[in-house]
Amino acid sequence: MDHTSFRKLNPVMSVQDVNRFIEREFPQVNAGSSPGRPTYAILAIGDGTASMRLEADERHLRPGGTVSGPTLFALADITAYVAILAHIGPVALAVTTNLNINFLRKPASGRIDATCRILKLGKRLAVVEVSMTSVADGELVAHATATYSIPPKTG
Numbered sequence: 001m002d003h004t005s006f007r008k009l010n011p012v013m014s015v016q017d018v019n020r021f022i023e024r025e026f027p028q029v030n031a032g033s034s035p036g037r038p039t040y041a042i043l044a045i046g047d048g049t050a051s052m053r054l055e056a057d058e059r060h061l062r063p064g065g066t067v068s069g070p071t072l073f074a075l076a077d078i079t080a081y082v083a084i085l086a087h088i089g090p091v092a093l094a095v096t097t098n099l100n101i102n103f104l105r106k107p108a109s110g111r112i113d114a115t116c117r118i119l120k121l122g123k124r125l126a127v128v129e130v131s132m133t134s135v136a137d138g139e140l141v142a143h144a145t146a147t148y149s150i151p152p153k154t155g
Contacts, residue, residue: 009048009118011086018042018082021090029078032059040078048118050083056109066106067141073101075114076130076144083116084126084148093151094126101144111135124150 013021019042022029030038043051052075054060060071077096084094113133120127125147132142 009087009121011045011047012089013045013086015042015045017090018045018086021085021092022082025090025092040075042082043113045082045086048083048087048121049116050079050086051113051115052079052082054112054114056107056112058109061109064106065108067109067112069101069103072103072107072112072132072142073099073144075112075132076101076142076146079114079116079130080128080144080146080148083118083128084121084150087118087121088126088150091151094148097125097147097149099144099146101142103142105134105139105141107132107134107139107141108136112141119145122150124152126150 029040033039039055041053043053054075056067056071060067062068077099113135114130116128116130118126118128127147130144131140133139134141
């Protein structure tokens, strides 16, 4: 059995390792960001976790001044990907197979932090949850669960 509750999940990549990987393999993640101030930034990687920051600006707003659903969805997906990569290594072809999101409150522009916790990390599938919080008021604005497919090891 491969349940995370029975074993400790130790990251195999650091924040710097994951940043280099994303810059090399997925430069579009932060395309359009100001120099030195990425839109999506990794804050920390820990045992079975990862956290990120989104600096939501006018590009991320829908009418009414709230951060758009697609922006929060992207934050959840990127944070999940970072958490999984940090624990399995640089596997570019790990892909989202399912992501469910609940939008709980309307966040205004500004900083939104996301924290991902790995619920299960198997050989072929990973299941995670992501909580997104508005830094301005400390309120939980969205919660997501995601499943990722991990490609088989080659060689």
